Amino acid sequence: MIPLAVSYASPSVLESGRDSQLLGLAANDHRPVRLVARVRNPLLFRFCLQTLGSLVWSDDTWISDDEWTAFTLDPVVTVHPDRIMFEAFSRDQSAYGLLIIDRDQFETSGQVSCGTTNVDFTAWLYGALAEMRSSRTTTFRVEAGGIEVSTRQAGGRFEQKVELPESWVRGFLNISAAMAFPGTRLRAEPVDMLAVIRYLQQHKAKTAPRALRYEMIPGREAEIVVEPFETRFPLVGANHGYPKPRIIRTWGRRRLRLIEPLLPYAEHVEIYLKGRAMPSFYAVGLPGYTFVLGLSGWTANSLTTGTGFAAGSSVSDSAVDRALMLLQQQYHIDVETLCAAATMDKPTAMAALETLIRRGRAVFDVQARRVRYRELLAEPIDEAKIYPPDPRLVQVERWHREGAVHIRDTILRKTTKTRQFKLDGQWIQRQVDLRDRVLTGRVGEQEEVEVVLDDEGRIIFGRCGCDHFVSYALSKGPCAHLMALERQSRRHLHDPSALKSTANPISSLPNEGTEVLLDDNNEYDDE
Structure with a gap:
C-alpha cells in the first residue's frame, strides 16, 4: 500500500x-x-x-x-x-x-x-x-x-x-503504456457504433463466443460482427488500407454502453485496437470535447493486473532527465520533437518517454500520438514497489550472460501503402513508406524465434513456441524469448553487414486469412 x-x-x-x-x-x-x-x-x-x-x-x-x-x-x-x-x-x-x-x-x-x-x-x-x-x-x-x-x-x-493499492497505480501506468502500444485505428460514424450498442442491448447471447469481431477486408470498409449472432455492421468510411484480410476480436463488449449517451452529439468515433484480447480504446469526438474509453481485453481481466505493457526498456538516466525537462517546458512532445531537441535516435527517445510513463510522470495522448506531462502522485513513484519482479527480465539477463541469444537474420522490411489524410477539411491520399525490422534467431531452448520491431524499436509482432506465447501471444506482453532477441538486436542496430533489405514481407509473417494478434503501428496513419 x-x-x-x-x-x-x-x-x-x-x-x-x-x-x-x-x-x-x-x-x-x-x-x-x-x-x-x-x-x-x-x-x-x-x-x-x-x-x-x-x-x-x-x-x-x-x-x-x-x-x-x-x-x-x-x-x-x-x-x-x-x-x-x-x-x-x-x-x-x-x-x-x-x-x-x-x-x-x-x-x-x-x-x-x-x-x-x-x-x-x-x-x-x-x-x-x-x-x-x-x-x-x-x-x-x-x-x-x-x-x-x-x-x-x-x-x-x-x-x-x-x-x-499498488495495483491501482499500476493500472494507471499500464493504461498509458497500452495507449502507446502499436495497433490499428479505425474512424467510424457515431450512428454505426450506436447501432452496435443498441443491438447488444436487445440481444443477449446465451452461448459462446461473445466477442466483437472486427473484419478488415481489402477493398472494403471495416465491419463489426457481433458473435454468436454473426450480425454485421458496416463502418461507413472506416478505411483501413490493409492489403490482406485482418481480423481482431475483443471481449467485454457490454461496457461500450458507457459512451452511448455521447454518441447522438458526437462528430466521429476513433477506434484503437491493440490486438486480440488486448486493450481497446474508443475516442468519442465532440465539438471541443473528446471522451476516451479504455477497455481491458475482457471484463475480468483488470487493467491493474501484472506488468503487462509497462515492461521497462533500458535507457540512461540522462536521456530520461532530458526528456522530462523538455516535457515540463512544453507540456507535450512527440518522439520526433525529442529526437531533434535532445539529439537522440528514435528508439532511445521512445524508451525515455516510456520510462516517464512507467514512473507516472507522463500520460500518452492516443489521438495526437504525443506524450503529455502529468505527475500522477505528488512524490516520485518507487518502481520496485509498484512493479513486482518480472521473471521474464530475470530470464533475459541470464540468457545474455550465458550467451544463449543468437540472431540468424535481420531484415529491413519496407512496405509502401496508400493512406488517407484530412487537410484543410479535404481528404487527400498519399503514399507512405512503412519500415520494420524482422529478426529471426535462437534463444535458449527455442530454436525458432521471430520478432518484428517498428522504427521506434518496439515489438509489434512475434512468433515463438514457448508456453507464454502460445497461451497469451502479446496480450500479457512479449515472452522472454522475444524480449531477449529484441535486446540482442540493439547490438546489431548500427552494423550494416548484419542487415538485409527487402520490399516484401517475409514468408513467416501472417498470410491471407490469418487472424492477426497485433497490427503494425503505422496503421495509425489511417483516417
Whole structure:
C-alpha cells in the first residue's frame, strides 16, 4: 500500500439558481491547481462529466459484494495551457475514462495554475449533475482553496488518509503504456457504433463466443460482427488500407454502453485496437470535447493486473532527465520533437518517454500520438514497489550472460501503402513508406524465434513456441524469448553487414486469412 493524504477545504458542490449555476470541484490542498471559467457549452460539459461519473461508479464483475473489495479513488484532473484532462477508473478497474476538454471551451477568469490534482467527486455530485441546464450561465471552478459560497451548507474542511493499492497505480501506468502500444485505428460514424450498442442491448447471447469481431477486408470498409449472432455492421468510411484480410476480436463488449449517451452529439468515433484480447480504446469526438474509453481485453481481466505493457526498456538516466525537462517546458512532445531537441535516435527517445510513463510522470495522448506531462502522485513513484519482479527480465539477463541469444537474420522490411489524410477539411491520399525490422534467431531452448520491431524499436509482432506465447501471444506482453532477441538486436542496430533489405514481407509473417494478434503501428496513419 502507498499512503496518500488527501485534504479538501470543502466538498465539491453544484449550486443552481434561476439564471446561473456553479460547479465547484474541490482540489487536493496538497496539490493545488486553479481554474475559474465560464463554460461555453454547458450541455456537452454536463454529458461528458456524467459519462465519467457513470464509469467511476460502474462495476461489471459477476461476483458478490463480499467477494469483491473494490477501490475507488477520486478522479485525477490535469490543467494544461491548451486543455483540461479528467482521468478515472471504474470500480472493477477494467475500464478507464479520459475526458479531454479544449481550453477554448472556457472563458477563464483570473490566474490559471497548471498542474495535476485529485478532486472530490462523490456519488452525490454525480447524481446532482443531472440538475445542470444549458439555459443557465455555467461557471466551472476547480481550486484547492474550497468553494466559499457552499462551505456553510456542505461542511468544512475534511481530510482522507488513503492507503493506495499498488495495483491501482499500476493500472494507471499500464493504461498509458497500452495507449502507446502499436495497433490499428479505425474512424467510424457515431450512428454505426450506436447501432452496435443498441443491438447488444436487445440481444443477449446465451452461448459462446461473445466477442466483437472486427473484419478488415481489402477493398472494403471495416465491419463489426457481433458473435454468436454473426450480425454485421458496416463502418461507413472506416478505411483501413490493409492489403490482406485482418481480423481482431475483443471481449467485454457490454461496457461500450458507457459512451452511448455521447454518441447522438458526437462528430466521429476513433477506434484503437491493440490486438486480440488486448486493450481497446474508443475516442468519442465532440465539438471541443473528446471522451476516451479504455477497455481491458475482457471484463475480468483488470487493467491493474501484472506488468503487462509497462515492461521497462533500458535507457540512461540522462536521456530520461532530458526528456522530462523538455516535457515540463512544453507540456507535450512527440518522439520526433525529442529526437531533434535532445539529439537522440528514435528508439532511445521512445524508451525515455516510456520510462516517464512507467514512473507516472507522463500520460500518452492516443489521438495526437504525443506524450503529455502529468505527475500522477505528488512524490516520485518507487518502481520496485509498484512493479513486482518480472521473471521474464530475470530470464533475459541470464540468457545474455550465458550467451544463449543468437540472431540468424535481420531484415529491413519496407512496405509502401496508400493512406488517407484530412487537410484543410479535404481528404487527400498519399503514399507512405512503412519500415520494420524482422529478426529471426535462437534463444535458449527455442530454436525458432521471430520478432518484428517498428522504427521506434518496439515489438509489434512475434512468433515463438514457448508456453507464454502460445497461451497469451502479446496480450500479457512479449515472452522472454522475444524480449531477449529484441535486446540482442540493439547490438546489431548500427552494423550494416548484419542487415538485409527487402520490399516484401517475409514468408513467416501472417498470410491471407490469418487472424492477426497485433497490427503494425503505422496503421495509425489511417483516417
